[in-house]
Amino acid sequence: MPVLSEVxxxxxxxxxxxxxxxxxxxxxxxxxxxxxVRRVLFAVDPVQEIAEEAVRLGADxxxxxxxxxxxxxxxxxxxxxxxxxxHTLIKHDIALHVAxxxxxxxxxxxxxxxxxxxxxxxxxxxxxxxxxxxxxxxxGRICELPRPMTLTGFASYAAARLPATAQGIRxxxxxxxxxxxxxxxxxxxxxxxxxxxxxxxDAFLTADLRHHPASEAVQHLQPDGQTPPVLLDAAxxxxxxxxxxxxxxxxxxxxxxxxxxxRTHVSRTVTDPWTAHAASAQLTSPPETTHTPGAPx
Ligand SMILES: [Zn+2]
Numbered sequence: 063m064p065v066l067s068e069v070x071x072x073x074x075x076x077x078x079x080x081x082x083x084x085x086x087x088x089x090x091x092x093x094x095x096x097x098x099v100r101r102v103l104f105a106v107d108p109v110q111e112i113a114e115e116a117v118r119l120g121a122d123x124x125x126x127x128x129x130x131x132x133x134x135x136x137x138x139x140x141x142x143x144x145x146x147x148x149h150t151l152i153k154h155d156i157a158l159h160v161a162x163x164x165x166x167x168x169x170x171x172x173x174x175x176x177x178x179x180x181x182x183x184x185x186x187x188x189x190x191x192x193x194x195x196x197x198x199x200x201x202g203r204i205c206e207l208p209r210p211m212t213l214t215g216f217a218s219y220a221a222a223r224l225p226a227t228a229q230g231i232r233x234x235x236x237x238x239x240x241x242x243x244x245x246x247x248x249x250x251x252x253x254x255x256x257x258x259x260x261x262x263x264d265a266f267l268t269a270d271l272r273h274h275p276a277s278e279a280v281q282h283l284q285p286d287g288q289t290p291p292v293l294l295d296a297a298x299x300x301x302x303x304x305x306x307x308x309x310x311x312x313x314x315x316x317x318x319x320x321x322x323x324x325r326t327h328v329s330r331t332v333t334d335p336w337t338a339h340a341a342s343a344q345l346t347s348p349p350e351t352t353h354t355p356g357a358p359x
Contacts, residue, residue, distance in 0.1 A: 064322045066157050067095035069102070069123060072316045076309070077161040077168050081191075081199075086163045087129040092148055093157025099123050102313060104306040105329035106299050108158060110143060113150040115329055123157045125309065127165060127172070127302050130158060165305060167191055169198040170312075172248035175304035177205045180223050180246070180267075188245045189257050202247035202254055202268075204261050213239045213265065213292045220267060220294060224304075227297035227332060228339040234271070235280045235292030241265045245291070248301040255279045258291050266291045269298040299334035 070090060082088040091108070103121040105112045108130040116124045130144055138145040151158055166172045167187075177184050187200025194200070211219060217233040224231075243263040247254055251268025252275045258266040259282065266279075271293060282290040310326040317324035 063098045063100060064320065064324070065095065066093050066097050066099050066123065068320075069099045069313075069322075069324070070095070070159060072313065072320075073125065073159060073161065076312055076316075077164040079164055081167060082162060082164040085132075087132050088160045088162050088164050091130050091158040091160060092152055093123065093159070094155070097122065097155060097157065099157075099324065101325045101327065102310075103327045103329060104310045105331070105333070106302050106306060107333040108147055108160070109333050110147055110150065111331055112329055112333060113147045113156070115331060116156050117150065117154045119327055121156055121327070123159060124151065125159050125161065125313075127160070127162060127305060129160045129162055161309070165309070166248065167199050167201055169194070169196070170308060171199070172302055172305040173201070173203040173246050175308040176246050176248045176267075176301050177203050178308070179304040180205075180220055181208050182206065182244065182246065183208070185243075188247060188254060188261060202245055202251065202257070204243065204245050204263060206243055207241060210240050210242045213237050213241060213294075216241050216244070216265065217294055220296065224296055224300040225332065227300045227334045228336045229297040229300075229334065230339065232271075232295040233292065234276050234295070235265075236289070239264065239289070239292050241292065244294075246301075248305065249298055252276070252279075255282075259284065263291055265294060267294040267296060267301075269296050269301045271295040297334045297336060299332065 079088050099122040101121045102123045103116045104125050106127045108126040138148045140146045140149040182205035185204045188202030189200050191199040213233050214237040217231045221231045241264040244265040245258045245263045247268045250270035306328045310328050
């Protein structure tokens with residue numbers, strides 16, 4: 063049976079911490095390097111629900127995609143929600159390890175798992191990591207759809223294949239636009255619009271898209287006169303959850319190679335913060351009103 067430090071060495075080989083962005087906070091949040099590890103739980107968010115799931119499962123290690131503390135803190139008091147997570151984990155001898163932007167750009171990384179969940183054929187990274195001679199690492203992935211679909215059709219297809227969330231999938235652009243190629247990026251992808259346009263794809267699927275960046279992206283005048291890529295906005299959690307299954311399978315393979323006999327688990331708990339969604343009854347414009355000059359508005 064491996065000890066935590068051996069498992070962490072294996073995780074760091076999969077997602078080298080030095081490849082994380084400078085602002086990120088990856089690595090081990092808590093855990094005794096000499097503690098034995100039998101059971102590992104993978105999840106997107108290090109929230110209390112997930113810490114309690116790790117306790118119920120008897121996990122020795124929780125691996126999450128999102129950091130618990132992205133910035134420094136002066137307290138881990140259990141009166142704060144993050145401190146309560148730390149207390150819950152330490153009380154039950156559970157280590158917490160984070161692989162965030164180092165998992166985003168890995169090969170395979172978060173967007174490979176997202177493309178896999180959508181059964182897309184990966185052509186290459188959207189923003190290639192210049193230090194990778196194989197040209198496989200980087201941010202986002204450029205992909206081909208299994209068959210051409212309209213924007214509406216692809217939105218329904220993606221909603222059916224990604225884990226269910228209250229949000230589902232929103233789409234921006236001509237609903238009938240035919241899509242053959244798509245750039246995908248797990249998590250918040252609105253900083254990548256320029257790269258998506260340069261890639262010449264038909265669509266971009268990511269999460270956390272806001273009004274102004276999305277509005278400007280679909281209005282963009284392309285130098286070649288083509289219409290800009292249409293957008294699909296999924297729930298942030300749903301775009302990153304497929305990575306947990308991929309990561310668990312990667313650790314399983316390491317465990318098999320070393321004869322560790324680790325038991326890996328993937329949390330099915332939906333930790334997307336959005337918990338309800340009411341679709342508008344009909345997609346119609348507001349009724350026209352006539353205003354008589356002089357009448358009170
Ligand atoms: Zn994320």
